[in-house]
Amino acid sequence: MTARPVLHADADAFFASVALRSRPELAAVPVAVVAHVYIASANYPARARGVRSGSLAQDALRQCPELILIDVPRAEVEDVGDALFDIFHTSATAVEPGSIEEAFLDVGATDWAGAIDAGHALRRRVARELGIPISVGVGSTKLMAKLASRRAKPDGLSVIDSGEEAGLRTTLPITDVWGIGATTLQRLHRIGVLRLGDVDGIPRNELQHVCGTAMARRLWRIREGTDDAVVRPVEQRSSLTAEGSTAGYARPDKTPTELAEACVERLCKRAERAGLAGTGITLTLRPETGGKAIVLKRTLVGATTGRATWLAVAADLLAGESVPRLAGMRVTLTGLLPLDRVQHTLF
Ligand SMILES: [Mg+2]
Structure with a gap:
Protein backbone atom coordinates (compact mmCIF):
# COMPACT_ATOMS: atom_id res chain seq x y z
CA MET A 1 0.00 0.00 0.00
CA VAL A 72 -25.82 26.57 -19.58
CA PRO A 73 -23.79 29.69 -18.77
CA ARG A 74 -20.90 28.52 -21.00
CA ALA A 75 -18.46 31.37 -20.45
CA GLU A 76 -18.99 31.26 -16.69
CA VAL A 77 -18.64 27.45 -16.63
CA GLU A 78 -15.31 27.64 -18.46
CA ASP A 79 -14.03 30.46 -16.24
CA VAL A 80 -14.98 28.61 -13.06
CA GLY A 81 -13.42 25.40 -14.44
CA ASP A 82 -10.14 27.23 -15.08
CA ALA A 83 -10.24 28.84 -11.64
CA LEU A 84 -10.96 25.44 -10.04
CA PHE A 85 -7.79 24.03 -11.58
CA ASP A 86 -5.81 27.09 -10.45
CA ILE A 87 -6.91 26.23 -6.91
CA PHE A 88 -6.06 22.53 -7.43
CA HIS A 89 -2.56 23.49 -8.61
CA THR A 90 -1.86 25.76 -5.63
CA SER A 91 -3.24 23.16 -3.19
CA ALA A 92 -1.38 20.09 -4.49
CA THR A 93 2.10 19.04 -5.55
CA ALA A 94 0.67 17.06 -8.48
CA VAL A 95 -2.67 17.34 -10.28
CA GLU A 96 -3.99 14.76 -12.74
CA PRO A 97 -7.05 16.15 -14.54
CA GLY A 98 -10.02 13.87 -15.16
CA SER A 99 -12.33 16.41 -16.79
CA ILE A 100 -13.04 20.15 -16.70
CA GLU A 101 -14.25 19.75 -13.10
CA GLU A 102 -12.48 16.82 -11.49
CA ALA A 103 -8.93 15.73 -10.74
CA PHE A 104 -6.74 13.45 -8.68
CA LEU A 105 -4.49 15.37 -6.32
CA ASP A 106 -1.29 14.52 -4.50
CA VAL A 107 -1.28 17.05 -1.68
CA GLY A 108 2.11 15.92 -0.39
CA ALA A 109 0.62 14.50 2.82
CA THR A 110 2.32 11.31 3.95
CA ASP A 111 -0.30 10.43 6.54
CA TRP A 112 -4.08 10.17 6.46
CA ALA A 113 -4.73 13.01 8.89
CA GLY A 114 -2.74 15.38 6.70
CA ALA A 115 -4.55 14.28 3.55
CA ILE A 116 -7.97 14.63 5.20
CA ASP A 117 -7.10 18.12 6.50
CA ALA A 118 -6.00 19.11 2.99
CA GLY A 119 -9.30 17.80 1.61
CA HIS A 120 -11.35 19.85 4.06
CA ALA A 121 -9.26 22.94 3.32
CA LEU A 122 -9.70 22.46 -0.41
CA ARG A 123 -13.47 22.17 -0.11
CA ARG A 124 -13.67 25.31 2.04
CA ARG A 125 -11.48 27.26 -0.35
CA VAL A 126 -13.46 26.31 -3.45
CA ALA A 127 -16.73 27.18 -1.70
CA ARG A 128 -15.36 30.53 -0.53
CA GLU A 129 -13.58 31.61 -3.71
CA LEU A 130 -15.77 30.08 -6.41
CA GLY A 131 -19.12 29.64 -4.68
CA ILE A 132 -19.60 26.03 -5.79
CA PRO A 133 -19.62 22.76 -3.81
CA ILE A 134 -17.04 20.06 -4.49
CA SER A 135 -16.79 16.61 -2.97
CA VAL A 136 -13.48 15.06 -2.00
CA GLY A 137 -12.55 11.43 -1.58
CA VAL A 138 -9.43 10.15 0.16
CA GLY A 139 -8.03 6.70 -0.49
CA SER A 140 -4.80 4.78 -0.87
CA THR A 141 -5.15 4.48 -4.67
CA LYS A 142 -6.92 6.45 -7.40
CA LEU A 143 -9.77 3.95 -7.55
CA MET A 144 -10.32 4.12 -3.78
CA ALA A 145 -10.18 7.95 -3.81
CA LYS A 146 -12.71 8.10 -6.63
CA LEU A 147 -15.06 5.65 -4.91
CA ALA A 148 -14.79 7.80 -1.80
CA SER A 149 -15.60 11.07 -3.61
CA ARG A 150 -18.60 9.47 -5.28
CA ARG A 151 -19.89 8.47 -1.87
CA ALA A 152 -19.17 11.92 -0.44
CA LYS A 153 -21.60 13.62 -2.85
CA PRO A 154 -23.14 16.08 -2.54
CA ASP A 155 -20.86 18.56 -0.81
CA GLY A 156 -18.96 16.17 1.41
CA LEU A 157 -15.69 14.45 2.18
CA SER A 158 -15.31 10.73 2.54
CA VAL A 159 -12.41 8.46 3.41
CA ILE A 160 -11.89 4.83 2.51
CA ASP A 161 -9.53 3.61 5.20
CA SER A 162 -7.47 0.44 5.02
CA GLY A 163 -10.06 -1.68 6.81
CA GLU A 164 -12.86 -0.72 4.45
CA GLU A 165 -10.52 -0.96 1.50
CA ALA A 166 -9.68 -4.59 2.27
CA GLY A 167 -13.37 -5.44 2.19
CA LEU A 168 -14.02 -3.51 -1.02
CA ARG A 169 -11.27 -5.38 -2.83
CA THR A 170 -13.50 -8.44 -2.47
CA THR A 171 -17.05 -7.10 -2.43
CA LEU A 172 -16.97 -4.11 -4.82
CA PRO A 173 -19.45 -4.63 -7.67
CA ILE A 174 -17.52 -4.80 -10.91
CA THR A 175 -19.82 -2.06 -12.32
CA ASP A 176 -18.23 0.37 -9.83
CA VAL A 177 -14.74 -0.09 -11.29
CA TRP A 178 -14.55 2.89 -13.63
CA GLY A 179 -13.31 2.49 -17.19
CA ILE A 180 -14.88 -0.86 -18.07
CA GLY A 181 -17.01 -0.61 -21.23
CA ALA A 182 -20.59 -1.89 -21.39
CA THR A 183 -19.73 -4.85 -23.63
CA THR A 184 -16.85 -5.99 -21.42
CA LEU A 185 -19.10 -5.66 -18.36
CA GLN A 186 -21.68 -7.92 -19.98
CA ARG A 187 -19.03 -10.49 -20.81
CA LEU A 188 -17.66 -10.39 -17.26
CA HIS A 189 -21.15 -10.83 -15.84
CA ARG A 190 -21.72 -13.77 -18.17
CA ILE A 191 -18.72 -15.66 -16.75
CA GLY A 192 -19.88 -14.92 -13.22
CA VAL A 193 -17.70 -11.93 -12.34
CA LEU A 194 -20.13 -9.63 -10.50
CA ARG A 195 -17.79 -8.55 -7.71
CA LEU A 196 -14.03 -8.12 -7.52
CA GLY A 197 -13.56 -11.30 -5.50
CA ASP A 198 -15.20 -13.33 -8.28
CA VAL A 199 -12.05 -12.75 -10.37
CA ASP A 200 -10.26 -15.37 -8.23
CA GLY A 201 -12.39 -18.20 -9.61
CA ILE A 202 -11.61 -17.42 -13.26
CA PRO A 203 -8.56 -19.00 -14.95
CA ARG A 204 -6.09 -16.26 -15.94
CA ASN A 205 -6.23 -16.96 -19.66
CA GLU A 206 -10.01 -16.96 -19.63
CA LEU A 207 -10.15 -13.54 -17.93
CA GLN A 208 -7.65 -12.16 -20.45
CA HIS A 209 -9.74 -13.54 -23.26
CA VAL A 210 -12.94 -12.00 -21.91
CA CYS A 211 -11.74 -8.50 -21.08
CA GLY A 212 -8.37 -8.09 -22.76
CA THR A 213 -4.87 -8.32 -21.30
CA ALA A 214 -4.69 -4.76 -19.99
CA MET A 215 -8.05 -4.85 -18.22
CA ALA A 216 -7.38 -8.33 -16.79
CA ARG A 217 -4.10 -7.05 -15.36
CA ARG A 218 -5.86 -4.03 -13.91
CA LEU A 219 -8.49 -6.22 -12.23
CA TRP A 220 -5.83 -8.49 -10.69
CA ARG A 221 -3.97 -5.44 -9.42
CA ILE A 222 -7.10 -3.96 -7.90
CA ARG A 223 -7.82 -7.32 -6.32
CA GLU A 224 -4.37 -7.56 -4.72
CA GLY A 225 -4.11 -3.86 -3.82
CA THR A 226 -1.36 -2.81 -6.21
CA ASP A 227 -3.54 -0.68 -8.53
CA ASP A 228 -2.59 2.78 -9.70
CA ALA A 229 -1.79 5.20 -6.90
CA VAL A 230 0.40 7.63 -8.83
CA VAL A 231 -0.98 11.10 -9.54
CA ARG A 232 0.49 11.91 -12.95
CA PRO A 233 0.75 15.65 -13.43
CA VAL A 234 0.24 17.27 -16.80
CA GLU A 235 3.12 19.67 -17.30
CA GLN A 236 0.99 22.17 -19.13
CA ARG A 237 -2.36 22.05 -20.85
CA SER A 238 -1.97 20.96 -24.43
CA SER A 239 -5.41 22.16 -25.46
CA LEU A 240 -8.29 24.36 -24.34
CA THR A 241 -11.89 23.72 -25.32
CA ALA A 242 -14.96 25.96 -25.45
CA GLU A 243 -18.44 24.78 -26.30
CA GLY A 244 -21.71 26.31 -27.34
CA SER A 245 -25.25 25.40 -28.37
CA THR A 246 -27.04 27.03 -31.28
CA ALA A 247 -30.36 27.13 -29.47
CA GLY A 248 -31.16 27.64 -25.84
CA TYR A 249 -34.11 27.62 -23.53
CA ALA A 250 -34.21 31.35 -22.97
CA ARG A 251 -32.00 32.92 -25.60
CA PRO A 252 -32.29 33.54 -29.32
CA ASP A 253 -30.80 31.00 -31.72
CA LYS A 254 -27.21 31.50 -32.82
CA THR A 255 -25.72 30.95 -36.26
CA PRO A 256 -22.68 28.66 -36.59
CA THR A 257 -20.51 31.74 -37.23
CA GLU A 258 -21.75 33.51 -34.10
CA LEU A 259 -21.16 30.34 -32.13
CA ALA A 260 -17.60 29.94 -33.44
CA GLU A 261 -16.82 33.59 -32.73
CA ALA A 262 -18.07 33.39 -29.16
CA CYS A 263 -15.99 30.24 -28.53
CA VAL A 264 -12.84 31.72 -30.11
CA GLU A 265 -13.18 34.94 -28.06
CA ARG A 266 -13.41 32.93 -24.84
CA LEU A 267 -10.56 30.60 -25.80
CA CYS A 268 -8.19 33.46 -26.63
CA LYS A 269 -8.97 35.17 -23.33
CA ARG A 270 -8.41 31.93 -21.38
CA ALA A 271 -5.20 31.08 -23.25
CA GLU A 272 -3.79 34.54 -22.62
CA ARG A 273 -4.65 34.37 -18.94
CA ALA A 274 -2.91 30.96 -18.71
CA GLY A 275 0.14 32.34 -20.52
CA LEU A 276 -0.32 29.98 -23.48
CA ALA A 277 -0.50 30.42 -27.23
CA GLY A 278 -2.14 28.02 -29.68
CA THR A 279 -0.76 26.55 -32.89
CA GLY A 280 -3.91 24.86 -34.16
CA ILE A 281 -7.67 24.98 -34.03
CA THR A 282 -10.34 22.29 -34.32
CA LEU A 283 -14.04 22.95 -34.87
CA THR A 284 -16.31 20.03 -34.05
CA LEU A 285 -19.81 20.61 -35.42
CA ARG A 286 -22.68 18.58 -34.01
CA PRO A 287 -25.54 18.33 -36.55
CA GLU A 288 -29.04 18.87 -35.20
CA THR A 289 -30.18 15.57 -36.66
CA GLY A 290 -27.62 13.67 -34.60
CA GLY A 291 -25.23 11.47 -36.54
CA LYS A 292 -21.55 11.96 -37.11
CA ALA A 293 -19.88 15.17 -36.01
CA ILE A 294 -18.09 17.22 -38.67
CA VAL A 295 -14.50 17.94 -37.69
CA LEU A 296 -12.64 20.87 -39.26
CA LYS A 297 -8.97 21.43 -38.41
CA ARG A 298 -6.15 23.79 -39.23
CA THR A 299 -2.60 24.15 -37.96
CA LEU A 300 -0.67 27.42 -38.28
CA VAL A 301 3.06 27.78 -38.87
CA GLY A 302 3.60 29.60 -35.57
CA ALA A 303 1.84 29.92 -32.23
CA THR A 304 -0.44 32.88 -31.53
CA THR A 305 -3.03 34.22 -29.11
CA GLY A 306 -4.18 36.76 -31.69
CA ARG A 307 -7.95 36.54 -31.75
CA ALA A 308 -8.17 38.21 -35.17
CA THR A 309 -6.11 35.33 -36.61
CA TRP A 310 -8.19 32.61 -34.97
CA LEU A 311 -11.49 34.31 -35.87
CA ALA A 312 -10.37 34.47 -39.50
CA VAL A 313 -9.24 30.82 -39.52
CA ALA A 314 -12.53 29.69 -37.95
CA ALA A 315 -14.57 31.70 -40.46
CA ASP A 316 -12.51 30.28 -43.31
CA LEU A 317 -12.99 26.68 -42.08
CA LEU A 318 -16.77 27.21 -41.85
CA ALA A 319 -16.91 28.87 -45.26
CA GLY A 320 -15.28 25.85 -46.88
CA GLU A 321 -17.97 23.50 -45.64
CA SER A 322 -21.69 23.17 -46.32
CA VAL A 323 -22.77 23.37 -42.71
CA PRO A 324 -26.06 21.65 -41.81
CA ARG A 325 -28.34 22.91 -39.02
CA LEU A 326 -26.34 22.46 -35.84
CA ALA A 327 -27.18 21.48 -32.30
CA GLY A 328 -23.87 22.75 -31.04
CA MET A 329 -20.19 23.26 -31.61
CA ARG A 330 -16.96 22.59 -29.78
CA VAL A 331 -13.89 24.68 -30.55
CA THR A 332 -10.46 23.52 -29.37
CA LEU A 333 -7.25 25.50 -29.40
CA THR A 334 -4.51 22.89 -29.81
CA GLY A 335 -0.73 22.60 -29.58
CA LEU A 336 -0.53 25.11 -26.74
CA LEU A 337 2.91 26.55 -25.98
CA PRO A 338 4.03 28.84 -23.14
CA LEU A 339 3.88 32.45 -24.31
CA ASP A 340 7.41 33.24 -23.10
CA ARG A 341 8.81 30.49 -25.28
CA VAL A 342 6.81 31.74 -28.26
CA GLN A 343 8.17 35.27 -27.84
CA HIS A 344 11.70 33.87 -27.65
CA THR A 345 11.33 32.31 -31.06
CA LEU A 346 9.84 35.52 -32.49
CA PHE A 347 12.57 37.88 -31.34
MG1 LIG B 1 -18.61 16.33 -11.11
Whole structure:
Protein backbone atom coordinates (compact mmCIF):
# COMPACT_ATOMS: atom_id res chain seq x y z
CA MET A 1 0.00 0.00 0.00
CA THR A 2 1.17 3.49 -0.83
CA ALA A 3 2.40 5.77 1.90
CA ARG A 4 0.75 8.72 0.23
CA PRO A 5 -3.04 8.95 0.31
CA VAL A 6 -4.57 10.18 -2.96
CA LEU A 7 -7.35 12.77 -3.15
CA HIS A 8 -10.07 12.84 -5.79
CA ALA A 9 -11.86 16.19 -6.02
CA ASP A 10 -15.01 16.52 -8.09
CA ALA A 11 -17.45 19.41 -8.44
CA ASP A 12 -21.07 18.53 -7.65
CA ALA A 13 -23.62 19.06 -10.46
CA PHE A 14 -21.02 21.41 -11.92
CA PHE A 15 -22.94 23.24 -14.66
CA ALA A 16 -26.02 23.63 -12.46
CA SER A 17 -23.92 24.78 -9.48
CA VAL A 18 -22.26 27.46 -11.60
CA ALA A 19 -25.64 28.65 -12.92
CA LEU A 20 -26.98 28.86 -9.35
CA ARG A 21 -24.15 31.07 -8.07
CA SER A 22 -26.06 34.19 -9.09
CA ARG A 23 -29.46 32.72 -8.15
CA PRO A 24 -29.08 31.49 -4.55
CA GLU A 25 -32.86 31.74 -4.07
CA LEU A 26 -33.21 28.74 -6.41
CA ALA A 27 -30.75 26.44 -4.62
CA ALA A 28 -33.45 24.47 -2.80
CA VAL A 29 -35.84 24.04 -5.74
CA PRO A 30 -35.44 21.71 -8.75
CA VAL A 31 -33.23 23.41 -11.35
CA ALA A 32 -31.58 22.05 -14.49
CA VAL A 33 -29.35 23.66 -17.07
CA VAL A 34 -30.04 23.02 -20.71
CA ALA A 35 -27.71 22.66 -23.69
CA HIS A 36 -29.63 22.85 -26.96
CA VAL A 37 -32.70 20.77 -26.00
CA TYR A 38 -31.04 18.41 -23.52
CA ILE A 39 -30.51 18.53 -19.77
CA ALA A 40 -26.78 19.12 -19.24
CA SER A 41 -26.87 19.02 -15.46
CA ALA A 42 -29.50 18.97 -12.73
CA ASN A 43 -29.16 20.14 -9.13
CA TYR A 44 -29.79 17.64 -6.34
CA PRO A 45 -33.43 18.69 -5.66
CA ALA A 46 -34.12 18.05 -9.37
CA ARG A 47 -32.32 14.69 -9.24
CA ALA A 48 -34.46 13.71 -6.28
CA ARG A 49 -37.47 14.28 -8.56
CA GLY A 50 -36.07 11.97 -11.20
CA VAL A 51 -34.50 14.56 -13.53
CA ARG A 52 -31.49 13.04 -15.30
CA SER A 53 -28.82 14.69 -17.41
CA GLY A 54 -28.92 13.67 -21.04
CA SER A 55 -32.70 13.56 -21.16
CA LEU A 56 -34.79 15.91 -23.30
CA ALA A 57 -35.75 19.11 -21.50
CA GLN A 58 -39.42 18.54 -22.41
CA ASP A 59 -39.35 15.03 -20.90
CA ALA A 60 -37.75 16.40 -17.74
CA LEU A 61 -40.53 19.00 -17.48
CA ARG A 62 -43.14 16.27 -17.79
CA GLN A 63 -41.34 14.35 -15.03
CA CYS A 64 -41.07 17.41 -12.80
CA PRO A 65 -43.44 20.24 -13.88
CA GLU A 66 -42.02 22.81 -11.44
CA LEU A 67 -38.50 22.28 -12.78
CA ILE A 68 -36.77 25.57 -13.57
CA LEU A 69 -34.69 25.50 -16.74
CA ILE A 70 -31.68 27.75 -17.31
CA ASP A 71 -29.34 27.86 -20.29
CA VAL A 72 -25.82 26.57 -19.58
CA PRO A 73 -23.79 29.69 -18.77
CA ARG A 74 -20.90 28.52 -21.00
CA ALA A 75 -18.46 31.37 -20.45
CA GLU A 76 -18.99 31.26 -16.69
CA VAL A 77 -18.64 27.45 -16.63
CA GLU A 78 -15.31 27.64 -18.46
CA ASP A 79 -14.03 30.46 -16.24
CA VAL A 80 -14.98 28.61 -13.06
CA GLY A 81 -13.42 25.40 -14.44
CA ASP A 82 -10.14 27.23 -15.08
CA ALA A 83 -10.24 28.84 -11.64
CA LEU A 84 -10.96 25.44 -10.04
CA PHE A 85 -7.79 24.03 -11.58
CA ASP A 86 -5.81 27.09 -10.45
CA ILE A 87 -6.91 26.23 -6.91
CA PHE A 88 -6.06 22.53 -7.43
CA HIS A 89 -2.56 23.49 -8.61
CA THR A 90 -1.86 25.76 -5.63
CA SER A 91 -3.24 23.16 -3.19
CA ALA A 92 -1.38 20.09 -4.49
CA THR A 93 2.10 19.04 -5.55
CA ALA A 94 0.67 17.06 -8.48
CA VAL A 95 -2.67 17.34 -10.28
CA GLU A 96 -3.99 14.76 -12.74
CA PRO A 97 -7.05 16.15 -14.54
CA GLY A 98 -10.02 13.87 -15.16
CA SER A 99 -12.33 16.41 -16.79
CA ILE A 100 -13.04 20.15 -16.70
CA GLU A 101 -14.25 19.75 -13.10
CA GLU A 102 -12.48 16.82 -11.49
CA ALA A 103 -8.93 15.73 -10.74
CA PHE A 104 -6.74 13.45 -8.68
CA LEU A 105 -4.49 15.37 -6.32
CA ASP A 106 -1.29 14.52 -4.50
CA VAL A 107 -1.28 17.05 -1.68
CA GLY A 108 2.11 15.92 -0.39
CA ALA A 109 0.62 14.50 2.82
CA THR A 110 2.32 11.31 3.95
CA ASP A 111 -0.30 10.43 6.54
CA TRP A 112 -4.08 10.17 6.46
CA ALA A 113 -4.73 13.01 8.89
CA GLY A 114 -2.74 15.38 6.70
CA ALA A 115 -4.55 14.28 3.55
CA ILE A 116 -7.97 14.63 5.20
CA ASP A 117 -7.10 18.12 6.50
CA ALA A 118 -6.00 19.11 2.99
CA GLY A 119 -9.30 17.80 1.61
CA HIS A 120 -11.35 19.85 4.06
CA ALA A 121 -9.26 22.94 3.32
CA LEU A 122 -9.70 22.46 -0.41
CA ARG A 123 -13.47 22.17 -0.11
CA ARG A 124 -13.67 25.31 2.04
CA ARG A 125 -11.48 27.26 -0.35
CA VAL A 126 -13.46 26.31 -3.45
CA ALA A 127 -16.73 27.18 -1.70
CA ARG A 128 -15.36 30.53 -0.53
CA GLU A 129 -13.58 31.61 -3.71
CA LEU A 130 -15.77 30.08 -6.41
CA GLY A 131 -19.12 29.64 -4.68
CA ILE A 132 -19.60 26.03 -5.79
CA PRO A 133 -19.62 22.76 -3.81
CA ILE A 134 -17.04 20.06 -4.49
CA SER A 135 -16.79 16.61 -2.97
CA VAL A 136 -13.48 15.06 -2.00
CA GLY A 137 -12.55 11.43 -1.58
CA VAL A 138 -9.43 10.15 0.16
CA GLY A 139 -8.03 6.70 -0.49
CA SER A 140 -4.80 4.78 -0.87
CA THR A 141 -5.15 4.48 -4.67
CA LYS A 142 -6.92 6.45 -7.40
CA LEU A 143 -9.77 3.95 -7.55
CA MET A 144 -10.32 4.12 -3.78
CA ALA A 145 -10.18 7.95 -3.81
CA LYS A 146 -12.71 8.10 -6.63
CA LEU A 147 -15.06 5.65 -4.91
CA ALA A 148 -14.79 7.80 -1.80
CA SER A 149 -15.60 11.07 -3.61
CA ARG A 150 -18.60 9.47 -5.28
CA ARG A 151 -19.89 8.47 -1.87
CA ALA A 152 -19.17 11.92 -0.44
CA LYS A 153 -21.60 13.62 -2.85
CA PRO A 154 -23.14 16.08 -2.54
CA ASP A 155 -20.86 18.56 -0.81
CA GLY A 156 -18.96 16.17 1.41
CA LEU A 157 -15.69 14.45 2.18
CA SER A 158 -15.31 10.73 2.54
CA VAL A 159 -12.41 8.46 3.41
CA ILE A 160 -11.89 4.83 2.51
CA ASP A 161 -9.53 3.61 5.20
CA SER A 162 -7.47 0.44 5.02
CA GLY A 163 -10.06 -1.68 6.81
CA GLU A 164 -12.86 -0.72 4.45
CA GLU A 165 -10.52 -0.96 1.50
CA ALA A 166 -9.68 -4.59 2.27
CA GLY A 167 -13.37 -5.44 2.19
CA LEU A 168 -14.02 -3.51 -1.02
CA ARG A 169 -11.27 -5.38 -2.83
CA THR A 170 -13.50 -8.44 -2.47
CA THR A 171 -17.05 -7.10 -2.43
CA LEU A 172 -16.97 -4.11 -4.82
CA PRO A 173 -19.45 -4.63 -7.67
CA ILE A 174 -17.52 -4.80 -10.91
CA THR A 175 -19.82 -2.06 -12.32
CA ASP A 176 -18.23 0.37 -9.83
CA VAL A 177 -14.74 -0.09 -11.29
CA TRP A 178 -14.55 2.89 -13.63
CA GLY A 179 -13.31 2.49 -17.19
CA ILE A 180 -14.88 -0.86 -18.07
CA GLY A 181 -17.01 -0.61 -21.23
CA ALA A 182 -20.59 -1.89 -21.39
CA THR A 183 -19.73 -4.85 -23.63
CA THR A 184 -16.85 -5.99 -21.42
CA LEU A 185 -19.10 -5.66 -18.36
CA GLN A 186 -21.68 -7.92 -19.98
CA ARG A 187 -19.03 -10.49 -20.81
CA LEU A 188 -17.66 -10.39 -17.26
CA HIS A 189 -21.15 -10.83 -15.84
CA ARG A 190 -21.72 -13.77 -18.17
CA ILE A 191 -18.72 -15.66 -16.75
CA GLY A 192 -19.88 -14.92 -13.22
CA VAL A 193 -17.70 -11.93 -12.34
CA LEU A 194 -20.13 -9.63 -10.50
CA ARG A 195 -17.79 -8.55 -7.71
CA LEU A 196 -14.03 -8.12 -7.52
CA GLY A 197 -13.56 -11.30 -5.50
CA ASP A 198 -15.20 -13.33 -8.28
CA VAL A 199 -12.05 -12.75 -10.37
CA ASP A 200 -10.26 -15.37 -8.23
CA GLY A 201 -12.39 -18.20 -9.61
CA ILE A 202 -11.61 -17.42 -13.26
CA PRO A 203 -8.56 -19.00 -14.95
CA ARG A 204 -6.09 -16.26 -15.94
CA ASN A 205 -6.23 -16.96 -19.66
CA GLU A 206 -10.01 -16.96 -19.63
CA LEU A 207 -10.15 -13.54 -17.93
CA GLN A 208 -7.65 -12.16 -20.45
CA HIS A 209 -9.74 -13.54 -23.26
CA VAL A 210 -12.94 -12.00 -21.91
CA CYS A 211 -11.74 -8.50 -21.08
CA GLY A 212 -8.37 -8.09 -22.76
CA THR A 213 -4.87 -8.32 -21.30
CA ALA A 214 -4.69 -4.76 -19.99
CA MET A 215 -8.05 -4.85 -18.22
CA ALA A 216 -7.38 -8.33 -16.79
CA ARG A 217 -4.10 -7.05 -15.36
CA ARG A 218 -5.86 -4.03 -13.91
CA LEU A 219 -8.49 -6.22 -12.23
CA TRP A 220 -5.83 -8.49 -10.69
CA ARG A 221 -3.97 -5.44 -9.42
CA ILE A 222 -7.10 -3.96 -7.90
CA ARG A 223 -7.82 -7.32 -6.32
CA GLU A 224 -4.37 -7.56 -4.72
CA GLY A 225 -4.11 -3.86 -3.82
CA THR A 226 -1.36 -2.81 -6.21
CA ASP A 227 -3.54 -0.68 -8.53
CA ASP A 228 -2.59 2.78 -9.70
CA ALA A 229 -1.79 5.20 -6.90
CA VAL A 230 0.40 7.63 -8.83
CA VAL A 231 -0.98 11.10 -9.54
CA ARG A 232 0.49 11.91 -12.95
CA PRO A 233 0.75 15.65 -13.43
CA VAL A 234 0.24 17.27 -16.80
CA GLU A 235 3.12 19.67 -17.30
CA GLN A 236 0.99 22.17 -19.13
CA ARG A 237 -2.36 22.05 -20.85
CA SER A 238 -1.97 20.96 -24.43
CA SER A 239 -5.41 22.16 -25.46
CA LEU A 240 -8.29 24.36 -24.34
CA THR A 241 -11.89 23.72 -25.32
CA ALA A 242 -14.96 25.96 -25.45
CA GLU A 243 -18.44 24.78 -26.30
CA GLY A 244 -21.71 26.31 -27.34
CA SER A 245 -25.25 25.40 -28.37
CA THR A 246 -27.04 27.03 -31.28
CA ALA A 247 -30.36 27.13 -29.47
CA GLY A 248 -31.16 27.64 -25.84
CA TYR A 249 -34.11 27.62 -23.53
CA ALA A 250 -34.21 31.35 -22.97
CA ARG A 251 -32.00 32.92 -25.60
CA PRO A 252 -32.29 33.54 -29.32
CA ASP A 253 -30.80 31.00 -31.72
CA LYS A 254 -27.21 31.50 -32.82
CA THR A 255 -25.72 30.95 -36.26
CA PRO A 256 -22.68 28.66 -36.59
CA THR A 257 -20.51 31.74 -37.23
CA GLU A 258 -21.75 33.51 -34.10
CA LEU A 259 -21.16 30.34 -32.13
CA ALA A 260 -17.60 29.94 -33.44
CA GLU A 261 -16.82 33.59 -32.73
CA ALA A 262 -18.07 33.39 -29.16
CA CYS A 263 -15.99 30.24 -28.53
CA VAL A 264 -12.84 31.72 -30.11
CA GLU A 265 -13.18 34.94 -28.06
CA ARG A 266 -13.41 32.93 -24.84
CA LEU A 267 -10.56 30.60 -25.80
CA CYS A 268 -8.19 33.46 -26.63
CA LYS A 269 -8.97 35.17 -23.33
CA ARG A 270 -8.41 31.93 -21.38
CA ALA A 271 -5.20 31.08 -23.25
CA GLU A 272 -3.79 34.54 -22.62
CA ARG A 273 -4.65 34.37 -18.94
CA ALA A 274 -2.91 30.96 -18.71
CA GLY A 275 0.14 32.34 -20.52
CA LEU A 276 -0.32 29.98 -23.48
CA ALA A 277 -0.50 30.42 -27.23
CA GLY A 278 -2.14 28.02 -29.68
CA THR A 279 -0.76 26.55 -32.89
CA GLY A 280 -3.91 24.86 -34.16
CA ILE A 281 -7.67 24.98 -34.03
CA THR A 282 -10.34 22.29 -34.32
CA LEU A 283 -14.04 22.95 -34.87
CA THR A 284 -16.31 20.03 -34.05
CA LEU A 285 -19.81 20.61 -35.42
CA ARG A 286 -22.68 18.58 -34.01
CA PRO A 287 -25.54 18.33 -36.55
CA GLU A 288 -29.04 18.87 -35.20
CA THR A 289 -30.18 15.57 -36.66
CA GLY A 290 -27.62 13.67 -34.60
CA GLY A 291 -25.23 11.47 -36.54
CA LYS A 292 -21.55 11.96 -37.11
CA ALA A 293 -19.88 15.17 -36.01
CA ILE A 294 -18.09 17.22 -38.67
CA VAL A 295 -14.50 17.94 -37.69
CA LEU A 296 -12.64 20.87 -39.26
CA LYS A 297 -8.97 21.43 -38.41
CA ARG A 298 -6.15 23.79 -39.23
CA THR A 299 -2.60 24.15 -37.96
CA LEU A 300 -0.67 27.42 -38.28
CA VAL A 301 3.06 27.78 -38.87
CA GLY A 302 3.60 29.60 -35.57
CA ALA A 303 1.84 29.92 -32.23
CA THR A 304 -0.44 32.88 -31.53
CA THR A 305 -3.03 34.22 -29.11
CA GLY A 306 -4.18 36.76 -31.69
CA ARG A 307 -7.95 36.54 -31.75
CA ALA A 308 -8.17 38.21 -35.17
CA THR A 309 -6.11 35.33 -36.61
CA TRP A 310 -8.19 32.61 -34.97
CA LEU A 311 -11.49 34.31 -35.87
CA ALA A 312 -10.37 34.47 -39.50
CA VAL A 313 -9.24 30.82 -39.52
CA ALA A 314 -12.53 29.69 -37.95
CA ALA A 315 -14.57 31.70 -40.46
CA ASP A 316 -12.51 30.28 -43.31
CA LEU A 317 -12.99 26.68 -42.08
CA LEU A 318 -16.77 27.21 -41.85
CA ALA A 319 -16.91 28.87 -45.26
CA GLY A 320 -15.28 25.85 -46.88
CA GLU A 321 -17.97 23.50 -45.64
CA SER A 322 -21.69 23.17 -46.32
CA VAL A 323 -22.77 23.37 -42.71
CA PRO A 324 -26.06 21.65 -41.81
CA ARG A 325 -28.34 22.91 -39.02
CA LEU A 326 -26.34 22.46 -35.84
CA ALA A 327 -27.18 21.48 -32.30
CA GLY A 328 -23.87 22.75 -31.04
CA MET A 329 -20.19 23.26 -31.61
CA ARG A 330 -16.96 22.59 -29.78
CA VAL A 331 -13.89 24.68 -30.55
CA THR A 332 -10.46 23.52 -29.37
CA LEU A 333 -7.25 25.50 -29.40
CA THR A 334 -4.51 22.89 -29.81
CA GLY A 335 -0.73 22.60 -29.58
CA LEU A 336 -0.53 25.11 -26.74
CA LEU A 337 2.91 26.55 -25.98
CA PRO A 338 4.03 28.84 -23.14
CA LEU A 339 3.88 32.45 -24.31
CA ASP A 340 7.41 33.24 -23.10
CA ARG A 341 8.81 30.49 -25.28
CA VAL A 342 6.81 31.74 -28.26
CA GLN A 343 8.17 35.27 -27.84
CA HIS A 344 11.70 33.87 -27.65
CA THR A 345 11.33 32.31 -31.06
CA LEU A 346 9.84 35.52 -32.49
CA PHE A 347 12.57 37.88 -31.34
MG1 LIG B 1 -18.61 16.33 -11.11
